[in-house]
Amino acid sequence: MGFLADGEAMKWAEASKHADYIRKHGIKQFLHLYRRLKSRCNDTFLWGDEVEYIVCKKDEDKKQVRLKLNAHEMLGELERLSTEAQDECGRPQAHFLPEYGGVMLEATPRGPDGGTRGHYFSVGANKKV
Numbered sequence: 001m002g003f004l005a006d007g008e009a010m011k012w013a014e015a016s017k018h019a020d021y022i023r024k025h026g027i028k029q030f031l032h033l034y035r036r037l038k039s040r041c042n043d044t045f046l047w048g049d050e051v052e053y054i055v056c057k058k059d060e061d062k063k064q065v066r067l068k069l070n071a072h073e074m075l076g077e078l079e080r081l082s083t084e085a086q087d088e089c090g091r092p093q094a095h096f097l098p099e100y101g102g103v104m105l106e107a108t109p110r111g112p113d114g115g116t117r118g119h120y121f122s123v124g125a126n127k128k129v
Contacts, residue, residue: 045114048109067103075096079096094107095107
């Protein structure tokens with residue numbers, strides 16, 4: 001999904017006022033990129049993976065599970081753990097970002113995977129913390 005900046009989602013009545021602008025400029029951006037990149041060929045196929053987490057708190061005594069509405073407060077600790085869990089080259093394994101609604105986090109690998117068979121086997125290690 002990508003990085004979501006801090007902010008609040010607009011109500012539909014407000015957001016829908018901007019729909020024509022978004023459509024028009026989305027098409028313009030696509031055409032600009034297409035024209036600029038259409039002659040590229042033989043690029044290395046790079047790909048990535050992401051995992052989105054819904055953060056919950058389990059109360060064993062009450063036998064309840066509740067959403068944590070402040071999942072973003074965990075980001076610092078997750079980044080610290082990821083930095084400690086380095087790969088064989090000394091790079092942190094994953095990068096954590098806030099996701100929609102304050103109850104979700106996203107984990108992505110620190111860098112893209114490539115097209116060799118070895119990259120297909122590294123996906124799990126990229127998510128390990």
